[in-house]
Amino acid sequence: MAVQEDEPTARLKAYEGRPAAVTGVGKDPVNLPMIRHWCEAMGDTNPAYAGPGAVAPPTMLQAWTMAGLSGQRGRTSPYTELLGLLDELGCTSIVATDCEQEYLRPLRPGDEVTFDAVIESVSDRKTTRLGTGYFVTTRMNVRAGGEPAGTHRFRVLKYAPARERPDEPRPRRPRPVVNRDNAGFWQGVAEHRLLIQRCTDCGTLRHPWLPGCNACGGPDWDTVEASGEGTVYSYVVVHHPPFPAFDPPYAVGLVQLAEGVRMVSDVVGVPHDKVRIGLPVRLEFRSCDEELTLPVFRVVER
Structure with missing residues (x-):
């Protein structure tokens, strides 16, 4: 038997497939100073990221698209509307949960980065130790010089904080994400x-x-x-x-x-x-x- 969605969930899921950013442009081209800062912070000494012919570390994919304190052109009204609707539903807190990246070609100094993003999915209502809310996943397609360079999926939990009662046991610490690599x-x-x-x-x-x-x-x-x-x-x-x-x-x-x-x-x-x-x-x-x-x-x- 099919389970009908509640009305708030149906309203939220109507945003799936709508754009979160259109023709976004990276604030800076890929450049060696930012690559150097990243590598120093990460302790990454791979020679591929320095000197003539250097490429950017693949995990910097999102860094070239980030808005900074002054904001980013390209964010669309559907994404803003979705966050506003979640606020109206009492989901006023937000926490990033995880991201996934796929790399299609190296980014090199001088590359101009552009991107589009879509609201890929909104989950059913979930109850977590932080509170009750919805997981929102966006998928960003990143290009360099007009060519596909990678995909970045970013997932957040927009939630209403759980209220502790004096008689409730203390919540457990969040569990670490354990996978085959760690x-x-x-x-x-x-x-x-x-x-x-x-x-x-x-x-x-x-x-x-x-x-x-x-x-x-x-x-x-x-x-x-x-x-x-x-x-x-x-x-x-x-x-x-x-x-x-x-x-x-x-x-x-x-x-x-x-x-x-x-x-x-x-x-x-x-x-x-x-x-x-x-x-x-x-x-x-x-x-x-x-x-x-x-x-x-x-x-x-x-």
Whole structure:
């Protein structure tokens, strides 16, 4: 028996297939300075991204289309209307959930990037630990010099925040996304071991886990266990939004491990306003509930 959609869901699904952006134009052509900044931030030393004949890292696909603080020409009224309708339905909060990218050709310095986007899907009403709302997926087709360069799917949850009652148990922390590329990392964490991938062709260590080496492109790898020593390379203090299961403000650090790779995790052991770049930290494993263990870094007293 077919299940009829409720009236709000039917109104939302009417936006599927309508444009979210038309003939958008990247604010800058693909250029070496932005590629360099990206690679420095990611710790990516692949020589393909520097010097004569350089190409842009494929994962920068979305970066060339981003609007920045001043906004982007090309956004259409259907997308704005959809977000407004969700606000009217009480779904006033939003969180990005995931993205998928497909690469069709490398982007090179000097390429002018253009794009179109469509509202690909609006889910049925879903209840999550954050609240009740709808997943909205947009698909962006990116071109360079008029040629297809890639596809970027971006999914958000627009939701009405859940209200906690005093008698309700504390919500659990969100589960990490475990897939075939990072399952070994999370298995190590469950065993209280922090495993770093190592390319068996060139010996380069890498984190986060990837299906291939970002230095030589080799597909084969093994692992080394991190010593747990590190320093705070950079950090942010999260004040808002106050998601269930989190108690802002708290510090999230980009930690430089002694082995040379960096990873993002909570910095604990001192108040959030005492965290500083360069602080020594040591790995520990925190049990969040009966199913979830996470690596965190405790500041080492000097």
